[in-house]
Amino acid sequence: MRATNLYAPTLRQTPADAEILSHQLMLRAGMMRKSANGMYHFLPLGWRTIRKIEQIIREEMDAAGGQEICMPILQPAEYWEESGRWAAYGAEMMRMKDRHGHEYCLGPTHEEMITALVRDEVRSYKQLPLMLYQIQDKFRDERRPRFGLMRSREFIMKDLYSFDKDVEGMNLSYQKMYDAYDAIFTRCGLEFRPVEADNGAIGGAHSHEFTVLTDAGESSIACCTECDYAASDEKAELAPLEAPEEDMQALEKVATPGTNTIDSLVEFLGVPIEKTIKAVAYETESNELVLVFVRGDHDVNEVKVLHQLEGALELRMADEESIRSAGGCPGFMSPIGIKAGTRILVDATVMKMRNAVSGANEVDFHYKNVNPERDFKEVRVADLRLVKDGDPCPRCGAPMKMTRGIEAGQVFTLGTKYSAAMGATFLDEQGKEKPLVMGCYGIGVGRTMAAAIEQHHDENGIIWPPSIAPFEVVVVPIQAKNPEQLRYAETVYEELKTSGVDALLDDRTERAGVKFKDCDLIGYPVRITIGPKTLEEGDIEVKVRKSGEVFHDTKENYLAHVKELLGSL
Numbered sequence: 001m002r003a004t005n006l007y008a009p010t011l012r013q014t015p016a017d018a019e020i021l022s023h024q025l026m027l028r029a030g031m032m033r034k035s036a037n038g039m040y041h042f043l044p045l046g047w048r049t050i051r052k053i054e055q056i057i058r059e060e061m062d063a064a065g066g067q068e069i070c071m072p073i074l075q076p077a078e079y080w081e082e083s084g085r086w087a088a089y090g091a092e093m094m095r096m097k098d099r100h101g102h103e104y105c106l107g108p109t110h111e112e113m114i115t116a117l118v119r120d121e122v123r124s125y126k127q128l129p130l131m132l133y134q135i136q137d138k139f140r141d142e143r144r145p146r147f148g149l150m151r152s153r154e155f156i157m158k159d160l161y162s163f164d165k166d167v168e169g170m171n172l173s174y175q176k177m178y179d180a181y182d183a184i185f186t187r188c189g190l191e192f193r194p195v196e197a198d199n200g201a202i203g204g205a206h207s208h209e210f211t212v213l214t215d216a217g218e219s220s221i222a223c224c225t226e227c228d229y230a231a232s233d234e235k236a237e238l239a240p241l242e243a244p245e246e247d248m249q250a251l252e253k254v255a256t257p258g259t260n261t262i263d264s265l266v267e268f269l270g271v272p273i274e275k276t277i278k279a280v281a282y283e284t285e286s287n288e289l290v291l292v293f294v295r296g297d298h299d300v301n302e303v304k305v306l307h308q309l310e311g312a313l314e315l316r317m318a319d320e321e322s323i324r325s326a327g328g329c330p331g332f333m334s335p336i337g338i339k340a341g342t343r344i345l346v347d348a349t350v351m352k353m354r355n356a357v358s359g360a361n362e363v364d365f366h367y368k369n370v371n372p373e374r375d376f377k378e379v380r381v382a383d384l385r386l387v388k389d390g391d392p393c394p395r396c397g398a399p400m401k402m403t404r405g406i407e408a409g410q411v412f413t414l415g416t417k418y419s420a421a422m423g424a425t426f427l428d429e430q431g432k433e434k435p436l437v438m439g440c441y442g443i444g445v446g447r448t449m450a451a452a453i454e455q456h457h458d459e460n461g462i463i464w465p466p467s468i469a470p471f472e473v474v475v476v477p478i479q480a481k482n483p484e485q486l487r488y489a490e491t492v493y494e495e496l497k498t499s500g501v502d503a504l505l506d507d508r509t510e511r512a513g514v515k516f517k518d519c520d521l522i523g524y525p526v527r528i529t530i531g532p533k534t535l536e537e538g539d540i541e542v543k544v545r546k547s548g549e550v551f552h553d554t555k556e557n558y559l560a561h562v563k564e565l566l567g568s569l
C-alpha cells in the first residue's frame with residue numbers, strides 16, 4: 001500500500017468529545033470516525049487492525065476445534081420468549097417490528113439463536129462435542145455510550161458456543177477455550193490476567209474474564225502478589241479476618257451524641273475503626289428489607305449480598321420508614337433488637353470481632369462490648385465485603401493488590417440453562433433424552449483494539465504490537481519528490497513485501513517532519529528512512545517506534561534485521 005492511495009485522515013488536534021486516550025488516538029490517527037452516538041466507522045487503518053485481531057482469533061478458535069458460522073443479527077422475539085429473556089432483558093435490547101408486525105430485536109448476544117439452530121440438527125451424542133462461533137456485530141442500546149469502542153452500541157464480537165453431552169465435556173470445552181484465549185491475547189501482544197468473575201445475569205456456574213491490565217480500565221481487580229489468583233472486585237473471595245483474642249465484656253449502652261457516621265463515632269469514642277460495626281440497609285425489588293453489617297473500615301459487596309438472596313435481582317437503598325418499622329434506627333443500627341423475621345446478613349469478619357461497637361437502634365446511642373458470636377441472633381453469616389488493597393489471597397494468604405483493567409474477553413459455563421428452556425436435547429448412549437450442556441465464550445474485537453492502545457502508547461501516539469499493527473513497517477523517503485530517493489524506497493518496499501513483511505510506502509510529498517509525526521501517531525512498529533545518506537553511503541536508517549532506537553543498516557542486512565526486530569517486539 002502507498003500512502004498516496006491510503007484514506008487515513010489524521011488530525012493534529014484532540015477531538016473534544018473523546019474522553020479516553022484510545023478513543024482520541026484512534027480518531028487522530030485516522031482509524032475511525034463517529035457515525036452516531038455510540039456507533040463508529042472503521043477507516044482503512046483501523047479496519048486492518050480489526051481484521052488482524054479477527055484473524056488471530058479465527059486461527060485459535062479453529063485450532064481448538066471451533067467451526068465458523070454466521071447468524072443473522074436480526075433475531076425473532078419468539079426465541080427470546082422461549083428462554084424467558086424477552087421480558088427480562090430490559091432497555092438495552094433494541095426491539096423492532098417488521099412490516100407484518102412480527103417482533104424482532106438486534107442481537108445483543110446469540111445464545112437463543114444458536115440453541116434454536118442446534119436443537120433442530122443435533123439429535124445424538126455422536127454429534128457431540130460441537131463448537132460453533134461467529135465474528136459479527138452485536139447491538140446493545142446503552143443508555144450512555146462512552147469511551148469510544150469501550151462502550152459503544154454497535155460492536156464486533158467473536159462468540160463461540162460449545163455443546164457437550166455432560167458437565168465433564170463442558171468443562172473440557174471450557175478449558176480448551178481458556179487456553180485458546182490465553183494464546184489469543186498473548187499473540188496480540190497484550191499484558192493480561194484471566195480473572196475469576198461473577199456470572200452476572202447470564203447464569204451458569206463458572207466464569208473467567210480476560211482482562212487487559214491498564215489504569216484506564218473500568219474493571220477493578222484483585223491480583224495476588226504471590227500466586228496466579230486474580231478476581232474481579234465483585235467476585236474476590238475473602239476469608240474472615242481474625243481479631244485479637246479478648247475476654248468478652250458485658251454489653252453496655254452508651255450515649256454518643258451526633259455520631260451517625262463511623263468517622264464521627266471513632267473520634268467520639270476513641271476506638272480504632274477495626275473495632276466498629278457498620279450497617280447498610282437495602283431493599284430488594286420486591287420491597288424486602290435487608291440489613292447488612294460489615295466492619296467499620298470495610299465496604300459491602302452488593303453482588304455477594306445478592307447471592308445470599310435467592311431470586312432477588314436488584315438492591316436499592318432502603319428508605320428510613322421501612323428501617324424504622326423493622327425496629328432499626330438509621331445511622332445507629334445494630335442487629336440487636338431488630339424485629340424477628342427481618343433479613344439480617346453479617347459479614348464473616350464481623351463474627352470474629354470481640355468487644356466491638358455497634359449502633360443501639362436509638363438516636364445518639366451505641367452499644368459497647370458487642371460480641372457478635374454471643375449477641376447476634378437469627379443472622380445469616382457470609383462473606384459479604386468488598387476486597388481492598390492488602391487483603392489476603394484466598395488461595396495462598398499473600399497480600400493482594402488492587403489493579404485496573406479492561407475486560408476484553410469472557411468465558412462462561414452455561415450448563416443447561418438455555419437448552420432446557422428451549423428444548424435442545426439429544427439422545428445419550430442409553431437412548432435417554434437429555435438437554436445439551438453448553439458454554440459460551442466472547443471476545444470484544446474493538447475492545448481488544450482499544451485496550452491494546454491503552455496499554456501501548458506514549459505522548460506521540462500509538463505503539464502497536466507488530467501482530468496487530470495496521471502495517472508492520474513504514475518506508476519513508478525523506479524527499480519523495482526526488483526520483484532517485486523514491487525509486488530506492490520503492491525497491492526497499494517491494495523487497496519487504498516479497499519477503500512477507502506487511503509494509504506501507506509513505507510516498508507523500510509532505511515535509512519529512514510531517515510524515516514522521518504521522519508515523520509516530522499511527523504507531524507503525526518499525527520505520528525505515530531513505531534519504532541522501534542512503535544514496536551516497538548506502539546507509540538505511542531503521543527506527544523502532546517502541547524504544548526509539550535507531551540503527552544504521554546496509555542494503556544487504558536491513559531486511560534480516562527488520563524481521564528480527566519485528567519478532568522481538
Ligand SMILES: [Zn+2]
Pocket residue numbers: 224225226227228229393394395396397398
Ligand atoms: Zn495467592
